[in-house]
Amino acid sequence: MTSQSRSxxxxxxxxNAKENMQSNKNQVCVVILLFLLFFLFRQNSLCAQNNVxxxxxxxxxxxxxxxxxxQYTKEGSFKAFEKRLPELQEMGFGIIWLMPIHPVGEKNxxxxxxxxxxxxxxxxxxxxxxxxxxxxxxxxxxxELGMYVxxxxxxxxxxxxxxxxxxxxxxxxxxxxxxxxxxxxxxGDVIDLNYExxxxxxxxxxxxxxxxxxxxxDGYRCDVAGMVPMDFWDAARKELDQIKPVFMLAEAExxxxxxxxxxxxxxxxxxxxxNQVAQGKHTAAWLDSLLEKEKSVYPNTAxxxxxxxxxxxxxxxxxxxxxxxxxxxxxxxxxxxxxxxPLLYSGQEAGxxxxxxxxxxxxxxxxxxxxxxxxxxxxxxxxxxxxxxxGGFGAPIQKxxxxxxxxIFSFIRKNDQNQALVLLNxxxxxxxxxxxKSDACxxxxxxxxxxxxxxxxxxxxxxxxAWDYLVLVK
Numbered sequence: 001m002t003s004q005s006r007s008x009x010x011x012x013x014x015x016n017a018k019e020n021m022q023s024n025k026n027q028v029c030v031v032i033l034l035f036l037l038f039f040l041f042r043q044n045s046l047c048a049q050n051n052v053x054x055x056x057x058x059x060x061x062x063x064x065x066x067x068x069x070x071q072y073t074k075e076g077s078f079k080a081f082e083k084r085l086p087e088l089q090e091m092g093f094g095i096i097w098l099m100p101i102h103p104v105g106e107k108n109x110x111x112x113x114x115x116x117x118x119x120x121x122x123x124x125x126x127x128x129x130x131x132x133x134x135x136x137x138x139x140x141x142x143x144e145l146g147m148y149v150x151x152x153x154x155x156x157x158x159x160x161x162x163x164x165x166x167x168x169x170x171x172x173x174x175x176x177x178x179x180x181x182x183x184x185x186x187x188g189d190v191i192d193l194n195y196e197x198x199x200x201x202x203x204x205x206x207x208x209x210x211x212x213x214x215x216x217x218d219g220y221r222c223d224v225a226g227m228v229p230m231d232f233w234d235a236a237r238k239e240l241d242q243i244k245p246v247f248m249l250a251e252a253e254x255x256x257x258x259x260x261x262x263x264x265x266x267x268x269x270x271x272x273x274x275n276q277v278a279q280g281k282h283t284a285a286w287l288d289s290l291l292e293k294e295k296s297v298y299p300n301t302a303x304x305x306x307x308x309x310x311x312x313x314x315x316x317x318x319x320x321x322x323x324x325x326x327x328x329x330x331x332x333x334x335x336x337x338x339x340x341x342p343l344l345y346s347g348q349e350a351g352x353x354x355x356x357x358x359x360x361x362x363x364x365x366x367x368x369x370x371x372x373x374x375x376x377x378x379x380x381x382x383x384x385x386x387x388x389x390x391g392g393f394g395a396p397i398q399k400x401x402x403x404x405x406x407x408i409f410s411f412i413r414k415n416d417q418n419q420a421l422v423l424l425n426x427x428x429x430x431x432x433x434x435x436x437k438s439d440a441c442x443x444x445x446x447x448x449x450x451x452x453x454x455x456x457x458x459x460x461x462x463x464x465x466a467w468d469y470l471v472l473v474k
Contacts, residue, residue, distance in 0.1 A: 052299040053237070055263035056245040058148065059303070060393040061386075062094030063336075063379045064249075066310055068346040069098065069129050070113065071356050071364050078130040078138045089145045091349065091372070092379035095247065096142055097221050099311060100152045101125050101135060105159020110189045111359020116152070117223060118159040118189045122207040136215050148218040150247055151211055155204055156227045157183050157190040164203075165191070171200040183227060195229050208236055212243050219247035225262070226252040233261035249305065255298050264303035267340055270294075271307055274334070277426050278327035283406040284426040288399055291338065300392040306335035307343040314345060315358045329374065330424055330467045334409070336378035337422050337471060339397055341390050349375050377449055385473065387413040387420050400441060404433040408464070412441060421445060421456065421472040425464035432463050445472035 065088055073080035078101075088096065100116035103126050109118065113128070125135050142149045158164060164171055165180065173192040175181050183192040193200060211217050219240075225233065233250075237260060240246045250262040257265050273290055276282045294304065307313075308320050308331050320328040336342040345352075351369035356362050382388040387395045395413040400421075402410045407427035413420045421441050425431050435441055438458050445454045448471040456472065464470065 052258045052301055059247050061383045061389045064095040064097055064343045065093040066097045066345045071362055072346055074363055078134040082138050082141050085145055091376045092383050094147055096147055096149045098151055105161050107160035108189045117154050119154050120159045120162050139215050150219040150221050151217050153220040154223045156224050157192050171197050201232055221249040223251050225250035237261040258302040264305050267304045267306050274331045275323045278324040284409040285405050303390045304340035305343050306340040309345045315355050319353050321353050327467045330469045333469045387418050401436040402433045404431050407431050408433050419474050423470040425468045428466045430465050434459055434461050445474045448473050
């Protein structure tokens with residue numbers, strides 16, 4: 001081989017070595033780049049998960065009570081309801097939700113008194129209930145008793161005779177002929193507001209801020225929240241929180257409502273499932289699948305409102321006894337012990353067994369009923385036992401397998417200090433069953449309702465009567 005050839009070979013070898021070194025460097029760079037991209041993606045993903053509203057601290061262990069002022073007392077006034085507040089405090093409730101308190105429209109009114117949701121003036125109170133001073137005094141009394149109050153807010157539509165129809169008719173949705181239209185065909189007593197109008201948004205923001213600033217309320221339950229643009233609610237929450245930390249409940253369901261505006265959404269899917277299980281259309285196992293879905297879809301901080309009734313369900317779909325029949329009691333326990341905030345509607349503690357008229361006077365029949373003590377026990381336990389606190393403040397639910405999965409719903413909730421075992425017979429027949437792999441459940445407990453000591457052993461057999469339940473805490 002000539003010296004020239006050796007020189008070419010040496011140069012070629014050096015070139016190949018450099019090429020290999022460069023290739024290795026490129027591979028390392030690609031790996032680093034992929035790692036950085038993965039890290040950034042993970043961080044963004046975590047940020048996205050954390051980019052949700054954080055409920056105010058005061059709400060962490062509270063339950064909510066919905067008040068129908070018109071039907072609550074014979075007088076149907078703020079002052080008459082105010083006298084009943086100590087009863088709700090004694091039961092342990094922390095958030096009082098008042099159905100709309102504004103003047104009700106008269107044009108195209110339904111019934112003799114009309115719907116609370118046909119708002120004639122967003123800055124005034126319904127004279128049927130009292131005066132503005134009466135309302136301020138009610139809010140003050142609620143606060144003195146250590147409770148909070150939220151107003152039902154109807155942002156999506158107004159009454160036909162709201163003065164805005166004359167002063168700002170362009171703020172309303174109209175048909176091809178320029179006529180005002182209801183948001184839903186059946187809602188003939190109200191007309192749709194058009195949130196494409198920036199001035200309407202500013203007006204509604206001023207109204208929302210007015211009640212927080214002038215009467216010191218603590219937030220809102222937002223009627224048909226999904227029919228109002230989300231960016232409006234996001235802006236409203238931001239401005240309201242600058243006045244004071246507020247609590248916001250959306251009459252809607254979906255994780256998107258928890259991003260920037262709302263602390264709590266309706267557990268409608270769960271509510272409908274309870275009705276169907278009670279009616280024999282589904283089994284207890286279906287509730288477990290819904291809870292698993294909730295875990296995967298909603299952020300840990302999101303509050304889900306659990307209920308067996310509310311004003312709509314009671315008036316339009318039937319009382320708890322019509323829908324749940326003999327399962328009304330066990331599902332009251334279910335709603336208070338699974339993750340979420342339990343809701344009680346006016347009169348449920350008195351065994352309300354009639355559909356309250358929506359557009360006319362129809363006073364609740366107040367009587368002694370076992371539900372008062374049942375709810376008191378559940379609501380007070382929620383306040384005091386961190387296991388049952390709301391959202392991320394509480395302990396997660398852990399399903400415990402049993403030998404009668406289609407009828408028995410069994411789970412534990414636990415943290416480093418405490419544990420609760422909940423057994424629910426969601427069928428109309430008595431059941432005998434065992435908890436499978438139940439070492440995690442073993443121990444000494446107290447029956448939440450009787451106070452009796454209960455010892456739970458591995459593979460222990462349990463007997464529950466039809467629609468019966470057992471809640472054990474330690």
